[in-house]
Amino acid sequence: MPNEPTQTTSGKRPAPIAPEHQRRLGEILTELAALGFCLPGSLAERHIRCPRPGCHCHADPPKLHGPYIAWTRKVNQKTVTRNLTPEQARRYGPWFQDNRRLRQLTSELHALSLNAAAEAEEWGEK
Numbered sequence: 001m002p003n004e005p006t007q008t009t010s011g012k013r014p015a016p017i018a019p020e021h022q023r024r025l026g027e028i029l030t031e032l033a034a035l036g037f038c039l040p041g042s043l044a045e046r047h048i049r050c051p052r053p054g055c056h057c058h059a060d061p062p063k064l065h066g067p068y069i070a071w072t073r074k075v076n077q078k079t080v081t082r083n084l085t086p087e088q089a090r091r092y093g094p095w096f097q098d099n100r101r102l103r104q105l106t107s108e109l110h111a112l113s114l115n116a117a118a119e120a121e122e123w124g125e126k
């Protein structure tokens with residue numbers, strides 16, 4: 001029977017979505033709407049040794065160059081790195097923070113939605 005409306009497993013109507021799920025959904029959407037630009041990836045401070053022989057970075061004890069702030073992210077499953085100046089890292093800090101919050105909120109929204117659907121359909125604990 002093609003294009004028949006999908007039936008629930010039990011054939012029953014789904015239960016209404018619990019008010020606490022609706023409330024949490026509203027809170028998540030409000031927080032999402034307040035986000036700004038979101039830059040993916042993470043920042044790490046690096047000190048490096050240059051290829052110039054006799055440079056102080058090869059001395060004993062070595063005095064390494066840096067700090068450089070390495071921004072790494074995945075592009076088509078490959079890691080892409082770009083060095084940021086401290087000033088750039090400060091300027092874009094909120095963009096990285098908002099991206100972390102975006103990911104947290106996305107995870108929570110997925111969990112909440114799975115929970116709400118499972119309760120409505122009485123799918124049990126799976």
Ligand SMILES: [Zn+2]
Binds near residue numbers: 049050051056057
């Ligand atoms: Zn050096």
